[in-house]
Amino acid sequence: MVESSVMKAGVNTAMKFSTMRRHLREGSKNIYRNGWMTVASVGAVTTTLLLVGVFLALMLNVNEMANNVEEDVEIKVYADRTAEKKDLDKLESKLNDISAVETVTFSSKEQELEELKSSMGEEGQVWEMYNEDNNPLSDAFILKTSDPLDTFTVADEVAEYDYVEKVHYGEGVVERLFGLTKYVRYIGIALIAALVFTAIFLISNTIKLTIMARSKEIGIMKLVGATNGFIRWPFFIEGILLGVLGSLLPIAVVATGYHYLYNNLRDKIQVSFIELIPFNPLVWQVSLIMLAIGAFIGVWGSLMSVRKFLKV
Amino acid sequence: MIEMKDVHKTYPNGVMALDGVNLSIKPGEFVYIVGPSGAGKSTLTGLMYREEKHTEGQITINGTDLNTLKERHVPYLRRNIGVVYQDFKLLPKLTVYENVAFALEVIEEDPNNVKQRVMEVLDLVKLKNKARQIPDELSGGEQQRVSIARAIVNNPTLMIADEPTGNLDPETSWDIMSIFEEINANGTTVIMATHSKEIVNTIKKRVIAVENGRIVRDESRGEYGYEI
Numbered sequence: 001m002v003e004s005s006v007m008k009a010g011v012n013t014a015m016k017f018s019t020m021r022r023h024l025r026e027g028s029k030n031i032y033r034n035g036w037m038t039v040a041s042v043g044a045v046t047t048t049l050l051l052v053g054v055f056l057a058l059m060l061n062v063n064e065m066a067n068n069v070e071e072d073v074e075i076k077v078y079a080d081r082t083a084e085k086k087d088l089d090k091l092e093s094k095l096n097d098i099s100a101v102e103t104v105t106f107s108s109k110e111q112e113l114e115e116l117k118s119s120m121g122e123e124g125q126v127w128e129m130y131n132e133d134n135n136p137l138s139d140a141f142i143l144k145t146s147d148p149l150d151t152f153t154v155a156d157e158v159a160e161y162d163y164v165e166k167v168h169y170g171e172g173v174v175e176r177l178f179g180l181t182k183y184v185r186y187i188g189i190a191l192i193a194a195l196v197f198t199a200i201f202l203i204s205n206t207i208k209l210t211i212m213a214r215s216k217e218i219g220i221m222k223l224v225g226a227t228n229g230f231i232r233w234p235f236f237i238e239g240i241l242l243g244v245l246g247s248l249l250p251i252a253v254v255a256t257g258y259h260y261l262y263n264n265l266r267d268k269i270q271v272s273f274i275e276l277i278p279f280n281p282l283v284w285q286v287s288l289i290m291l292a293i294g295a296f297i298g299v300w301g302s303l304m305s306v307r308k309f310l311k312v
Numbered sequence: 313m314i315e316m317k318d319v320h321k322t323y324p325n326g327v328m329a330l331d332g333v334n335l336s337i338k339p340g341e342f343v344y345i346v347g348p349s350g351a352g353k354s355t356l357t358g359l360m361y362r363e364e365k366h367t368e369g370q371i372t373i374n375g376t377d378l379n380t381l382k383e384r385h386v387p388y389l390r391r392n393i394g395v396v397y398q399d400f401k402l403l404p405k406l407t408v409y410e411n412v413a414f415a416l417e418v419i420e421e422d423p424n425n426v427k428q429r430v431m432e433v434l435d436l437v438k439l440k441n442k443a444r445q446i447p448d449e450l451s452g453g454e455q456q457r458v459s460i461a462r463a464i465v466n467n468p469t470l471m472i473a474d475e476p477t478g479n480l481d482p483e484t485s486w487d488i489m490s491i492f493e494e495i496n497a498n499g500t501t502v503i504m505a506t507h508s509k510e511i512v513n514t515i516k517k518r519v520i521a522v523e524n525g526r527i528v529r530d531e532s533r534g535e536y537g538y539e540i
Contacts, residue, residue, distance in 0.1 A: 018423045033405040220401045223363065224462065225390035226418045 027237025045246020243298025394463025453484030
């Protein structure tokens, strides 16, 4: 009497391979057994993921553009005109030693003059009177910091160096620009978070409704002697399938849409920093994220809802 | 097989359904449980497979003490008991075959044996040719036979039926009873709560009468004893 058959049976918890196969089969069958309920759940996943996907692709591009803008910021260090060759070499190696600096490019006063003439176009003719012998410009170093945000501190530091006449980095404009890119990023992250949250809420609610309709079935399974785990597994499989099915259409839409957009806009945009991220990494990344969100929400919605009805 | 000592059941709303029940049922017996509506018949059978939980007293089923039975072991208790309900409780989206096979899948029976065993019991309840249909396509009597097939498919030592003929016409009821007798003849203990005077008075078995939550009569070859 002490050790009854019930207790002995309870010890056996390892799942047989055939049982796992059964769960996979039942989970997949439930997809079509539940007909319109499946359509409702998949539809909810599809609509929300479509929004998330389109927005994600958009935000990744905006972020990339903000990066490009920041990358374009450079510090121009004008050397003292009295500096000789060895002084310039010394200055260059000193600039190279600053840890925040990524590249140092030397631009001689002749190059500076050429650049000035060409950038002025027609009006550049005024500068034609200058040549190698009476060049009023200075030699310069162009610095790029590895993190654009270090621009300010590096510029301040370099201004103190010997043989540095002045340092220029587009003061004022750069500060405002960085402020702007920061806000663009924050708003993007906030919007995506809000969208994903809405998606989770909407989808799990729909799935909850479809499972609620099956609470009676869950009760019957329990009365026949099914353990909670045995009942849960097919729902788990079904949840994954619902999520994956629901993400297929959004993935297709985002992929073809972006392919079309990228090929049409790439050559038409002339502004240097507005450059779309190529199809190849972006669409894969966005698709993977959508697939993961879909599967996660599907499973989460299913298991949360089943849990309520298992207490029979 | 079943031992109950001073069993009480009070529902959370204060209604006392059972008020000190003592009974002992031996393996292989066939027992009717009779009594007016609301007397406590369903509560009594429900306690045996833990659809209900008693509030006081001692219940032992197949050697399992229900007072110390852990919640997670309840499914294993139910696997040794086949239950037949008045409303059949079939899974509506599964076919007849799948409904019966479900009870075997739950105990992780070897899939190679499942098909043979399911067809065996479907043959016993004469539903072999309806294996691929879903419950809604069957008559009430056929649905009840499916639920009987599910109840006996894993050879339980105990079968409990709660008004199995309550929703069926008389002729179908006799078919169901002959299946029960056959199951009982094979050694399975059968406990059946019923309102059917004809059945109890025709197929004579042990009768336990319940009134107001107490056993008022227990006869080895009894009569129905109520005029309804």
